[in-house]
Amino acid sequence: MIVIVGGGTAGITVAARLVRAGKAGQVTLIEPSEKHYYQPLWTLVGGGITTVAESLRQEKDLIPHGVEWVKEKVASFQPEENQVTLASGKTLAYDYLIVAPGIQIDWNKVEGLVESIGKDGVCSNYDQRFVDSTWTSLQAVREGDVVFTMPSTPVKCGGAPQKIAYLAADYLKQHGLAGKTRVHFYSAGAKLFAVPEFEKVLSQTVARYGIQTHFRQDLVKVDAARKVAIFKNMDTGALTEQPYAMLHVTPPMSAPDFIKSSPLANQAGWIEADIKTLQHPRFLNVFALGDAAGLPTSKTGAAIRKQAPVLVSNLLAVMEKKAPTATYDGYTSCPVVTGYGRLVMAEFDYDNNVKQSFPFIDQKKERWDMYMVKRHLLPQMYWHGMLKGLL
Numbered sequence: 001m002i003v004i005v006g007g008g009t010a011g012i013t014v015a016a017r018l019v020r021a022g023k024a025g026q027v028t029l030i031e032p033s034e035k036h037y038y039q040p041l042w043t044l045v046g047g048g049i050t051t052v053a054e055s056l057r058q059e060k061d062l063i064p065h066g067v068e069w070v071k072e073k074v075a076s077f078q079p080e081e082n083q084v085t086l087a088s089g090k091t092l093a094y095d096y097l098i099v100a101p102g103i104q105i106d107w108n109k110v111e112g113l114v115e116s117i118g119k120d121g122v123c124s125n126y127d128q129r130f131v132d133s134t135w136t137s138l139q140a141v142r143e144g145d146v147v148f149t150m151p152s153t154p155v156k157c158g159g160a161p162q163k164i165a166y167l168a169a170d171y172l173k174q175h176g177l178a179g180k181t182r183v184h185f186y187s188a189g190a191k192l193f194a195v196p197e198f199e200k201v202l203s204q205t206v207a208r209y210g211i212q213t214h215f216r217q218d219l220v221k222v223d224a225a226r227k228v229a230i231f232k233n234m235d236t237g238a239l240t241e242q243p244y245a246m247l248h249v250t251p252p253m254s255a256p257d258f259i260k261s262s263p264l265a266n267q268a269g270w271i272e273a274d275i276k277t278l279q280h281p282r283f284l285n286v287f288a289l290g291d292a293a294g295l296p297t298s299k300t301g302a303a304i305r306k307q308a309p310v311l312v313s314n315l316l317a318v319m320e321k322k323a324p325t326a327t328y329d330g331y332t333s334c335p336v337v338t339g340y341g342r343l344v345m346a347e348f349d350y351d352n353n354v355k356q357s358f359p360f361i362d363q364k365k366e367r368w369d370m371y372m373v374k375r376h377l378l379p380q381m382y383w384h385g386m387l388k389g390l391l
């Protein structure tokens with residue numbers, strides 16, 4: 001029996017590939033949610049280009065035939081006994097385990113955020129409950145400071161915090177509000193992007209919009225009563241108060257708590273996995289992929305598209321008592337929307353080498369065709385290709 005924990009992007013993709021590999025009837029998927037979201041669309045929802053409804057499908061319609069769905073949460077792992085314990089207290093035995101429960105959003109790590117998020121100009125694209133408030137907040141801006149944040153923790157889609165800043169800057173420009181507003185991008189990081197080629201073009205984007213960047217600054221408090229965001233300098237500890245008309249928060253994130261406290265976790269709390277084969281180094285019948293896996297790459301659905309075939313190939317090898325030889329090179333992709341109809345398609349690997357999927361064009365610049373790929377082609381590839389185990 002193969003058990004998959006988590007029926008998000010990674011879990012469904014792997015389940016579909018296993019069924020295609022002849023494992024129908026041998027796969028159980030543990031997933032508590034009846035809803036499945038294509039989260040990359042939320043950037044466009046926040047920018048008023050599409051709706052949350054377009055990003056939503058029913059989980060039951062995505063689970064491949066031949067896969068049994070256990071609609072529950074996993075509470076803990078007992079890898080020495082090859083079993084997981086569910087929140088209901090029931091246990092489930094497995095021969096092979098694939099762990100893909102995604103990333104946890106830690107709203108409570110920023111003082112005042114739980115109380116303020118989703119209203120009075122405080123918004124976030126990082127949750128389907130709040131993403132509409134991004135668009136509402138942007139439309140309500142008439143003047144003042146429009147503030148975007150990036151935390152000190154790993155996040156899913158590291159480019160998403162700045163995508164919405166560029167869309168907002170473009171929106172304000174198109175609506176004649178550029179002169180009355182100031183757009184700020186506060187980041188706990190030291191620069192815009194890890195890969196120099198993309199850092200260069202995005203710096204030009206920032207300059208074009210006149211966005212004020214503030215690096216090594218981590219959001220620690222939202223004072224909604226005064227409409228002030230408080231940032232801590234990562235080097236000196238000094239606090240800065242930044243008034244806001246709109247505050248888009250990318251919240252701190254971490255491995256899910258039930259992973260952090262499990263025997264499967266590495267020191268940082270993520271599921272330990274060989275960065276090439278995706279096999280757990282201590283429990284050889286366990287594999288991990290997706291946002292919860294301890295892989296030093298940017299956490300994206302695009303990365304999962306390349307991880308899933310490697311994981312399935314290696315799992316099948318291990319099931320046949322062979323060595324796992326397929327390797328993942330850290331490929332990830334961040335389609336950085338830089339305005340309405342503009343996008344930098346950043347693709348790279350563990351070593352920050354650029355890995356273009358479209359070799360005949362220059363992906364190191366803002367392009368309209370790549371925007372159309374994100375807007376129209378990638379969602380279709382997701383629903384009809386990747387989640388069907390075909391891409």
Ligand SMILES: Cc1cc2nc3c(=O)[nH]c(=O)nc-3n(C[C@H](O)[C@H](O)[C@H](O)COP(=O)(O)OP(=O)(O)OC[C@H]3O[C@@H](n4cnc5c(N)ncnc54)[C@H](O)[C@@H]3O)c2cc1C
Nearest residue numbers: 006008009010039040073074101102157290291300301302
């Ligand atoms: C605003 C935004 C923009 C993004 N933009 C892009 C982009 O442009 N390109 C891109 O490639 N990626 C993008 N991403 C990232 C992408 O959506 C994620 O990397 C991807 O969905 C991760 O897949 P996953 O399967 O690891 O986790 P998820 O898809 O989040 O799924 C995890 C699943 O595990 C389940 N689960 C949780 N806890 C348990 C438990 N205890 N037991 C059982 N199941 C559990 C959850 O219910 C969930 O269904 C974006 C994300 C956001 C939020």
